[in-house]
Amino acid sequence: AAGVIQSPRHLIKEKRETATLKCYPIPRHDTVYWYQQGPGQDPQFLISFYEKMQSDKGSIPDRFSAQQFSDYHSELNMSSLELGDSALYFCASSQDYPVYEQYFGPGTRLTVT
Amino acid sequence: AQTVTQSQPEMSVQEAETVTLSCTYDTSESDYYLFWYKQPPSRQMILVIRQEAYKQQNATENRFSVNFQKAAKSFSLKISDSQLGDAAMYFCAFGGSQGNLIFGKGTKLSVKP
Numbered sequence: 001a002a003g004v005i006q007s008p009r010h011l012i013k014e015k016r017e018t019a020t021l022k023c024y025p026i027p028r029h030d031t032v033y034w035y036q037q038g039p040g041q042d043p044q045f046l047i048s049f050y051e052k053m054q055s056d057k058g059s060i061p062d063r064f065s066a067q068q069f070s071d072y073h074s075e076l077n078m079s080s081l082e083l084g085d086s087a088l089y090f091c092a093s094s095q096d097y098p099v100y101e102q103y104f105g106p107g108t109r110l111t112v113t
Numbered sequence: 114a115q116t117v118t119q120s121q122p123e124m125s126v127q128e129a130e131t132v133t134l135s136c137t138y139d140t141s142e143s144d145y146y147l148f149w150y151k152q153p154p155s156r157q158m159i160l161v162i163r164q165e166a167y168k169q170q171n172a173t174e175n176r177f178s179v180n181f182q183k184a185a186k187s188f189s190l191k192i193s194d195s196q197l198g199d200a201a202m203y204f205c206a207f208g209g210s211q212g213n214l215i216f217g218k219g220t221k222l223s224v225k226p
Contacts, residue, residue, distance in 0.1 A: 033213055042204055042216035043158070056211050088156055092214075101148075102214060104158035 004105035025093030119217035136205030146208040153201040
């Protein structure tokens with residue numbers, strides 16, 4: 001079965017640089033969620049999209065923005081990167097809103113040096 | 114605001130034995146979902162089991178089952194016939210009207226051969 005695809009899988013950036021993370025949901029899934037998981041922590045919700053519209057916002061810094069495109073893939077844009085942004089970033093997709101089973105991608109490991 | 118509490122940071126079980134992981138939550142919502150996710154060392158988030166709050170019957174998926182006590186706001190996971198591959202971090206998660214998941218801090222499960 002098709003799964004959520006995230007790219008890149010690993011990313012190394014320097015402080016103050018920008019990064020773009022991409023997420024391709026499972027086919028026919030119309031809702032995308034972004035989560036951030038720091039070392040030894042639980043995943044924290046950042047932002048979600050339903051049918052290409054932002055549906056909810058969590059603890060996402062103003063330096064971050066995201067959008068969902070017409071083909072339902074989503075991109076998380078991160079600017080002015082800080083050391084504290086180093087984390088595993090998950091994208092999850094679901095077939096319904098507000099809540100149904102969320103299937104997670106493998107994550108993008110971002111390291112800021 | 115909803116909260117999820119996992120009071121057992123670490124648990125250990127002998128191979129082929131049964132182990133129960135605890136989870137409590139707090140919410141004022143009446144309609145919601147509860148999930149258990151498994152995160153092995155690869156850090157992939159894998160959905161283990163789902164429970165709808167309106168269903169009285171406890172969910173079961175092969176060797177995994179839950180004990181859902183709505184009045185007590187308790188949602189424990191029982192793993193029967195534990196296998197070495199069950200060793201992982203287990204997260205309890207709440208999904209309510211806003212759609213995003215709220216995770217507990219996790220329980221690290223070790224399986225002894």
